Amino acid sequence: MALSVYKTQEEFGQFVCLHFAKQDIPECGVVSGMLTLRVLRAALRRVLQFLRDDPACRFSQLTDICCTHYPDRQECFMLTYHLLSPLMNRRLRLELTTEDDVAVLSAASIFSNAVWYEREIREMFGVSFEGHPDLRRLLTQDEIGVYPLRKTFPACGRQHLIYDESKEQCVFVRRSDQPAGHFFGVDLNQEEE
Amino acid sequence: MTTLQESYFMNIAPEPAAGIGMCRLVAQLDGEKVCRIDPHIGFSHRGIEKLMEEHNLLQGLVFTDKLNRSAPFSCVHSLVLAAEKLLGVKAPKRAECIRVILAETGRILSHLRATANLAADTGTDIVYPVVRKACQQAYALLDTVCVSCPPAVFIRPGGIKNDIAPQSKELIFNWLTKELPPVLIEIEELLTENRIFKSRTVGIGVIGEQDAVAAGFSGVNLRACGVKWDLRISEPYEIYDSLSFDMPVNPEGDCYARYLLRIFEIYQSMSIIRQILEMLPDGDVLLPDFCMGEKADSLTALSRRFELYGTGTALSAGEVYAATESPLGEFGVFLISDGSEKPYRCHFRSAGFPVMQALDLLTKGYDLADVRVILSSLNILTTETDR
Amino acid sequence: MEVKQDGWIDRLHQYGVAAVAFQSLASWVCAQAQAGMPVSTGCCSCFSQMHRAGMEGVFNPHHADVLVVNGALSTKAAFIARRLYDQMPAPKYVIAFGNCAVNGGLFAKSYAITSARDILPVDVCVPGCPPDTAALSAGIEKLRQIIRNRIRGK
Numbered sequence: 001m002a003l004s005v006y007k008t009q010e011e012f013g014q015f016v017c018l019h020f021a022k023q024d025i026p027e028c029g030v031v032s033g034m035l036t037l038r039v040l041r042a043a044l045r046r047v048l049q050f051l052r053d054d055p056a057c058r059f060s061q062l063t064d065i066c067c068t069h070y071p072d073r074q075e076c077f078m079l080t081y082h083l084l085s086p087l088m089n090r091r092l093r094l095e096l097t098t099e100d101d102v103a104v105l106s107a108a109s110i111f112s113n114a115v116w117y118e119r120e121i122r123e124m125f126g127v128s129f130e131g132h133p134d135l136r137r138l139l140t141q142d143e144i145g146v147y148p149l150r151k152t153f154p155a156c157g158r159q160h161l162i163y164d165e166s167k168e169q170c171v172f173v174r175r176s177d178q179p180a181g182h183f184f185g186v187d188l189n190q191e192e193e
Numbered sequence: 194m195t196t197l198q199e200s201y202f203m204n205i206a207p208e209p210a211a212g213i214g215m216c217r218l219v220a221q222l223d224g225e226k227v228c229r230i231d232p233h234i235g236f237s238h239r240g241i242e243k244l245m246e247e248h249n250l251l252q253g254l255v256f257t258d259k260l261n262r263s264a265p266f267s268c269v270h271s272l273v274l275a276a277e278k279l280l281g282v283k284a285p286k287r288a289e290c291i292r293v294i295l296a297e298t299g300r301i302l303s304h305l306r307a308t309a310n311l312a313a314d315t316g317t318d319i320v321y322p323v324v325r326k327a328c329q330q331a332y333a334l335l336d337t338v339c340v341s342c343p344p345a346v347f348i349r350p351g352g353i354k355n356d357i358a359p360q361s362k363e364l365i366f367n368w369l370t371k372e373l374p375p376v377l378i379e380i381e382e383l384l385t386e387n388r389i390f391k392s393r394t395v396g397i398g399v400i401g402e403q404d405a406v407a408a409g410f411s412g413v414n415l416r417a418c419g420v421k422w423d424l425r426i427s428e429p430y431e432i433y434d435s436l437s438f439d440m441p442v443n444p445e446g447d448c449y450a451r452y453l454l455r456i457f458e459i460y461q462s463m464s465i466i467r468q469i470l471e472m473l474p475d476g477d478v479l480l481p482d483f484c485m486g487e488k489a490d491s492l493t494a495l496s497r498r499f500e501l502y503g504t505g506t507a508l509s510a511g512e513v514y515a516a517t518e519s520p521l522g523e524f525g526v527f528l529i530s531d532g533s534e535k536p537y538r539c540h541f542r543s544a545g546f547p548v549m550q551a552l553d554l555l556t557k558g559y560d561l562a563d564v565r566v567i568l569s570s571l572n573i574l575t576t577e578t579d580r
Numbered sequence: 581m582e583v584k585q586d587g588w589i590d591r592l593h594q595y596g597v598a599a600v601a602f603q604s605l606a607s608w609v610c611a612q613a614q615a616g617m618p619v620s621t622g623c624c625s626c627f628s629q630m631h632r633a634g635m636e637g638v639f640n641p642h643h644a645d646v647l648v649v650n651g652a653l654s655t656k657a658a659f660i661a662r663r664l665y666d667q668m669p670a671p672k673y674v675i676a677f678g679n680c681a682v683n684g685g686l687f688a689k690s691y692a693i694t695s696a697r698d699i700l701p702v703d704v705c706v707p708g709c710p711p712d713t714a715a716l717s718a719g720i721e722k723l724r725q726i727i728r729n730r731i732r733g734k
Contacts, residue, residue, distance in 0.1 A: 031511070031512060032278060032279070032511055032512065032513040032514075033278070033513075034514060060403075060406045060407060061406050061407065061409055062409060063409065063516075063523070063525065063542060064514075064525060064527065064540070064542040066527045066538070066540040066542075068529055068537070068538045069538075080512075080527065082514060082525070082527070082542070086406060086420060086421075086422045086427075089427050089428070091514075093514070111407065111409075112407055112408060112551075113407070113408050113409040113547045113550055113551070115550065116546065116547070116549075116550045117546075137235075138234065138235060139234065139235035139238040139579055139580075139656075139692075140235060140238060140655065140656060140692060141655050141656045141659070148240065148243060148691050148692070149242060149243055153243075153691070154691070155240070155243050155244060155246070155247045155689055155690065155691060156689050156690070156691060157690070157691030157692070158691075160655075160694060160698070161655050161658050161694045161698060161699065162698040162699070163662060163698065163699050163700070170658065170659055170662055170699060215619075215620060215621050215657060215660075235654070235656050236621055236654055236656050236657040236660070237621045237622060237651070237652075237654060237657070238654050238656065238692050239622075239652050239654060239687045239690055239692055239693060240687070240690035240691050240692040240693070241687075241690075243690065243691065244687065244689065244690055247689070255686065256686065256687075259622075259623050259686065262623035262624070262710075575621075576622060576623055576651075579654075
């Protein structure tokens with residue numbers, strides 16, 4: 001099915017690297033069977049545009065964007081873009097790192113489905129995106145300043161929801177304020193009827 | 194298109210999307226026509242990606258299984274393939290064959306349920322009882338075949354948990370030849386040439402080839418736009434490259450095309466299962482490294498058991514992406530390991546997520562009543578979309 | 581659990597013997613005729629099972645007597661579940677269907693999950709992952725017992 005003249009993934013990686021300056025794509029290699037390019041943050045949009053439009057690449061689908069948090073690194077977030085070319089039957093991975101308060105260029109103008117992926121990353125990790133049309137929260141309730149998928153965030157969350165009879169509404173309480181014997185929402189002190 | 198003042202907003206309230214789950218659609222309407230739809234998802238968000246980081250791989254399989262209950266094994270399959278890539282192992286041939294049988298059974302179940310949901314939303318409620326009965330038969334069959342009940346972690350890294358029941362070959366063959374075909378014929382008689390069904394689905398929810406690829410469509414939804422892309426053929430995993438089956442494509446891109454493809458794929462899956470049953474090899478089903486051993490009398494066997502089930506198998510450091518053709522589309526797992534038993538990061542590329550995002554594109558210009566039909570024809574599960 | 585005494589049926593026992601006979605009939609009717617509204621967020625969808633277990637399924641809170649919560653109740657959905665419960669007419673009950681709804685089940689440790697018992701006054705818990713129809717029938721029977729006892733003022 002592969003129509004490309006570049007037989008191996010390494011050859012294809014070199015072909016892509018040739019079109020960019022050395023500092024734009026500092027690393028290029030095959031990691032666990034998939035061509036992986038490390039991209040400079042500022043060059044992301046140019047690289048994506050090239051990969052989508054070049055007749056030898058034709059990566060017309062953005063499969064996925066994944067973010068990973070490495071709290072002990074200087075540039076603590078790694079974004080991984082997975083691209084797919086159904087025409088050439090080829091996959092590609094782009095990696096870039098970013099810091100807490102540095103915005104990444106949004107890919108939404110090149111791949112329309114990046115909008116929700118970036119919204120999710122914004123919500124889960126707090127990475128901000130420049131030129132993104134809409135950065136509302138997507139999956140969770142609006143809790144300002146909470147980024148659940150960061151490594152520093154406990155899996156059980158810092159607060160949980162209870163119904164306050166006096167206020168007649170649902171309120172968040174901190175986990176640590178729970179009464180003793182309260183285990184995963186089951187009140188162990190409560191007697192059976 | 195009218196101005197904003199003339200249009201009005203409508204909450205299409207938290208409702209079951211395609212039978213399972215909950216989603217909320219905020220629609221901007223101009224009369225009966227939909228101008229814009231803003232899907233609000235996350236009502237089924239359970240934080241599975243975070244939980245995966247807290248548990249070892251074998252425990253993580255259970256969470257992954259809960260992503261998609263209408264097609265058992267489909268999500269676990271991707272995770273297992275990713276883990277096997279990281280571990281550098283390959284399951285025995287017999288295990289691979291059985292995995293494919295189970296995956297295709299799951300595909301049949303999911304497609305049947307999707308068809309029933311679509312039929313119910315177009316007003317043909319009668320399909321639902323037919324499909325429910327067929328699904329119950331299939332689940333009973335799976336329980337018998339897999340011996341273990343429920344078959345949540347049946348597929349696992351290194352193979353499958355235990356060998357299938359000795360009589361299962363006859364049972365599956367009986368199911369394929371006697372029980373399933375009448376159900377399919379009944380569904381097709383009810384739907385394929387049904388005038389009401391066709392008027393509700395033909396030409397509704399059309400999306401073009403370029404748009405679908407750019408929006409991140411995969412699976413049946415993509416093939417219904419005329420793109421020849423099936424991971425089972427394009428990037429064959431397990432034993433799919435040694436099987437012969439068709440990749441049905443329909444260039445129409447509407448709800449009816451998706452329905453037709455699902456029915457066609459059920460026949461393809463039946464043919465795949467039949468092919469495997471004929472060539473099913475003998476041998477082990479689980480690699481010895483992941484096997485517990487028969488007896489747990491000795492101290493070494495006990496410690497081995499603790500090592501396997503308590504601590505878990507250590508993954509080698511690295512990152513890997515593995516995707517399978519799940520019934521909803523491409524379900525991918527991006528697994529990053531730092532060398533410990535627990536994944537450092539486990540990201541799911543859910544098939545429904547980009548499709549849900551493109552709902553605005555799909556419903557633009559159609560009637561409000563068509564939104565429900567389009568949604569169920571896409572076969573989105575919010576449990577899988579929200580993770 | 582404290583039982584709120586509201587509605588005309590609860591006050592019937594003040595009016596003598598005939599009323600008591602009527603009350604027992606009313607309690608039987610109330611216990612039998614229930615409309616359940618499913619709030620489905622997770623994998624165990626119980627709508628079809630509800631019919632088989634003897635409870636009518638409705639999709640309007642104003643017509644429902646019982647709120648059937650099934651699947652892991654995420655925090656985002658919890659607000660909606662509570663709002664639906666508030667909209668239901670007065671004698672109202674809650675069934676938590678499935679382990680996830682009862683206490684979070686498999687996902688109890690997750691940041692996104694709320695236990696239905698923190699949000700709603702759950703009357704009956706139906707455990708199982710997923711529960712079968714027999715378990716739901718038993719849960720509904722238990723709920724009917726609760727309703728009968730409540731109306732008789734026990």
